[in-house]
Amino acid sequence: MLSIYNTLTGKKEPFQSLQLKTVRMYVCGVTVYDYCHIGHARSALVFDVIRRYLEFSGYQVDFVKNFTDVDDKIIKRANERGVSCDVITAEYIEAYYQDMGKLGVRRATNEPKATQHMAEIIELVATLIQKGLAYQVAGDVYFQVDKYPAYGRLSKRKLEDLLAGARVDVDERKRHPMDFALWKSSKPGEPSWESPWGPGRPGWHIECSAMSMRHLGETFDIHGGGMDLIFPHHENEIAQSCGATGKEFARYWVHNGFVQINQEKMSKSLGNFFTIREIFEKSEWPDDITGEMLRYFLLATHYRGPLDFSDHAIQEAKQALDGFYDLFHRLAEVESQSTGDQRLGEAIRRVREQFTQAMNDDLNTPMALAAFQKLRSDVNKLVEQGLSTQARQQARAAFRELGSVMGLFQLDTWRFNPVRIQESQIISVQDEERAGVKGSLSDTNIDSKLAERNEARKQKDFKKADEIRQFLASHGIVIEDKPDGTSRWKR
RNA sequence: GGCGCCGUACCCAAGUGGCUAAGGGAGCAGUCUGCAAAACUGCGAUGCAGCGGUUCGAACCCGCUCGGCGCCUCCA
Incomplete structure (x- = not known):
């Protein structure tokens, strides 16, 4: 049985889906105004693995991951380039699919865009006004945080504490300094949609509430994203959604840790971030191998911990994978000796057990990898003793099957040496x-x-x-x- | 000021109250080998930032200290 750490309660909990054999899961995707960096890759990969493991465990997973395609940064980028926002978002959605595709991240079952859910968004805002949780100021609509008593329960903050640390000048028109925009009136030249409050566009948080409810229902199982989304994004989503429906929103909140460079968060201001495509371009390995190296690297640390990105770390992942593919190489050979055959079944049973146990414990992928290493060692010994062709295929199949949950060990050809043309x-x-x-x-x-x-x-x-x-x-x-x-x- | 995270061997990294502190990489020694590669075998933290406390028992719980970082503004 899977246990998973829930940010909402601050502890590991046994996972139980609302519907018997189906898990409904929503993950905050990206704002499409630039290429994705390795941090986006980690987040996408972590939830890809959660999804795969749930499927491996016998669930059907309704997995929704959105694209934020209306936003200040998109507008800014569009103005810089003198094109419409549509051009920008289309470009970076395509880039997202390319980059994540190379990483082997599967597409979600549903990948909605904010711009395609204006009706739902407007309806949700209207409901919140009607319930007295939101108010209109000129063409803007704000959510009134002090009308929602549980505000702060996800991020464990009190309204007073937030005020003390406020680093931004407070908009005088707000009733409470922490009130946040549900609907923003549009300035000339900005994309806008008709609404009861005049032409405008949605605030950032409301789209996720609207889209998750539309595609997964008012209450669903898992809601995820990066740690930085806990506040304010997810806190606000909870306030809006629960405020509007009076029901529980998501039951398990799952957040992945950051990728860092030299112990520091990657950020554009520090200039220390790496885009996914940059990493593939600089790699001396073919794309499929680079993708697997990155996956191994990203999964070799537990998803909630910080993870330091470096060339050295990527090379270590490569070396680890070399060991596996070296073995697969030998497993592909024909052999009639079968002295080791009878012990193989036991080794495979054991890895299956260890793998499941590791993954059940809050998706402990590093421990799962250790189980694979154990099997590698066991099979190597059996190969020395003599393993028949059939048993070799059986061993390879076990790696392929369990590895597929983490997107590993699926390649038929590998490269041990970089291709250097000199x-x-x-x-x-x-x-x-x-x-x-x-x-x-x-x-x-x-x-x-x-x-x-x-x-x-x-x-x-x-x-x-x-x-x-x-x-x-x-x-x-x-x-x-x-x-x-x-x-x-x-x- | 508030909330929170991290500090385990040369490097990466599990473990979070109880057998000898997983696993990988690097290193060293050996087996095998014409050489090599791979594989295999062995070695490697009497100690988990430091100090104090709780406990029969702590890397794991509590307190303090040191060092590093994040969020509270857009951010995976």
Whole structure:
């Protein structure tokens, strides 16, 4: 049974969905005015894994993740470029799908946009006014926080405390300094929608209340997002939603920790953030491998803790994955020995048990990875003892199945060496290879070189054998000799 | 000023009251090997920022101190 940390109660709780076999989950997506950075990646990935694990556990997951496509920053960006907001949002939604796609983040079952829910938003604002929880000032509508007694229950703050720390000049027209906008009248040139309060656009928080209710109902199971959304965004969502319906809103509030650079939060003002596409562009590995490296890196720390991003950390993830794919490489070979076969079932049963236990404990992905490492070690030993072709396939399938929950171990080919094109390093080149680019040797080329080398080894011509190895190494090919005199290779 | 987080070996990172403090990387030693790679075996924190307290028992609970950070304004 899954236990999950609930920000609302401040402790781990057994997870129980409202409907028997369905989980309804809403996650705050991104405001589409720029490329996503590694912090967005973490958030998207964490909830992607929660979703996958719930599905793995037998639930159907109705997963809603929004795009905020009306916002000050979008308007600003549109004005800078002299285009409409639609152009900006369309561009960055597309970029989002590209970047998250490379990371293997699955699309939510529903990905609504604020601009497509104006009717629901306006209706919700009207309800709040009607209930006396919101008031109109000129063309603006504000939520009156002191009319909602439970205000602050998510972020554990008191209204008085918030006032003391207020860093912004208070708008004189507000009844209470912490009141926040539900509807903003539009200035000329800004996108606007007709409303009972005049032309305007929604405040930031109201869209999530409106869209989650529209797609998941008034009360649903999980609401998530980054830690920074706890206040004010989620606090305000609760006030609006509960205020309007008189019912509980989301039951489990789940928040992921930040990605940091050198112990500091990434931010544009510090200039210390990395976009996802920048990371892929700079990577010396193919996209599918870079994506898996990033996933491994992001999941190697518990989702609620802080996570420091660095090249070194990414390389460690690569090394860890190399170990797994090295094993998968060997598992793909044909073998008739089967001494180790009978022990395999036990090892797989154990990893399944450990994996489930780890994930059930508040999605402890680092512990789940440790379980995979244990299986890797076990299977390596069994391979040494002799594992039949069939058992090898069974082992590979186990990694693939459990790994799929974290989006790992799904690739059929892997690269152990970066592809570096440096002509000057070519050592001995024969005509047919001279034409080719470094690192682009075909499999048949490699196989024939290898056959040549093994013939030389048989003749004890180790000088020639080493030359061939060196030649292949310069193309990023590593040879591993097997006890039986044949060799395997990897790139 | 309020709310909160983090500090575990060279690095990353689980564990949050009770067997020998997971796991990975790096390192060292060994097995295997023509060499190599991979794999395997062994070594590695008598201690979990520091001090004090609670307890039969604490890295885990409480208090204080030190160091680092976040939120309270848009932010994953």
